[in-house]
Amino acid sequence: MDNQHFLDWLRAARRDRDGGSSARKRPRPSDSADIIDPPTPATMETIPDKRRRIGPSASHGGAGEDRTPRPRRPFSRAALSPKRSASFVDESSIRSHARSHASSSIMSEPSSNASARKIRRHVQLGPDPVKFMPFAEAGDNIPRALKELLLDFNKVEAGAVPIISHSRRDEIRRSEARVGVFENAFLSEGAGQGEVESPPLEDVLRIMRMANECAALRCDEHAWNCGVHFPLLRLAIPENSLLKIVPCTSARVSNKQFLPASVPNDKMVDFCLAIDPYWPLETEDSTPASVAVDEVRLSLSSYSISHTDYAPLAQYPIALSIAAKHQNGSGAEAEAQLGVWQTAQWKMLEAMVYSGLAPQGSDAGDIVGLAANPSPGACLEELGFLPGIYIVGHRWTFAATTRDPESGRTTLWTGKDFGSTSDALGIYRIIWCLRRIQKFLTEVYWPWYQKYVLDMEMSDG
Known part of the structure; x- marks a missing residue:
């Protein structure tokens, strides 16, 4: 019987080769293949090629090829049971979305770095270049202050100075295993009197938990700013102080002449610490400082005391600028943005100082012309530097810009990390360092500003 079947098959094959009609009546191997062994998603792409190679319909032109795609459409719906379909949507699609989100965050980093490099090239090679240098190479090229x-900051990093109020010692010691704060971090009893007390441990831990959650979820800059950065700034800078915390992600430089050539007027910084000329808050009416600020504003076409027309900063002189990036953000981009922003701030300060508080009605263009004097003057040398901060995820880094008194060239000094929001001790370090910067702003920067920009007698402050 087996031999007979083989002979019958051989005769049929010869008739098929000679163009016999029985070949068209015989079932196509591709039909039985569809019934017996339905394709899997991993092999669907290769099945049509196999059918064209081995199926007899390949010799009949397009008829066989028209049929091969047909099983794909019903297979995608019928081959999966409802239970498996739910699993596919609930797990695979969600994981795919998570991977896509993480991938987009990671893939955006090279793009951000490319953008930062482009900005740096424009800033460094323009007619009014900005130089980027690490603090490690500063030597004697930075002012004494x-x-x-x-x-x-170095002492804090080395644990050589206490940074936490003695009043917080007991509550932190009870949680020592959890927060990793050592005994030498506390001030001795009675020390630091008159200074603002360190915040409670629970407030610090709340920020730590939020920061770690933002890092784990790959949150964007807005989430970091709202959930971590602003609350931490508020812990460090009390509400009733001379400095105001001003979120300013939409602030732009008001005068293009203040920008380095060919640099776009895009996003610059996320926060500023600004001087409140109406402080102390108990004062109901104007103060000598607020009157002086208004007089300067009236002499400018933008009516802003700052180098931006962003309304919340129009009447509050900028003292400290902060650029922030998310966990996978570019530190180089933050440095570039901070460098451009503070270059504009230097030019604004120069303009107001060298205009001699320009007569009312002068516009910003006239003031820029007056400020173009190649000799900077002793007043700007006395200020020395503008402090800045850039944040990338957990890491907080101090920066500063200086202005060369002869060439007028700005240098951004970078690379001094001073704390991390990943642990409680790092947050206490950030708070201590912010308050140290606050000390400089209130004791050095603000008196200088009153004298040289507002033209106030020191007894008026």
């Missing part, structure tokens, strides 16, 4: 600030 900046050296003292860096020395204090």
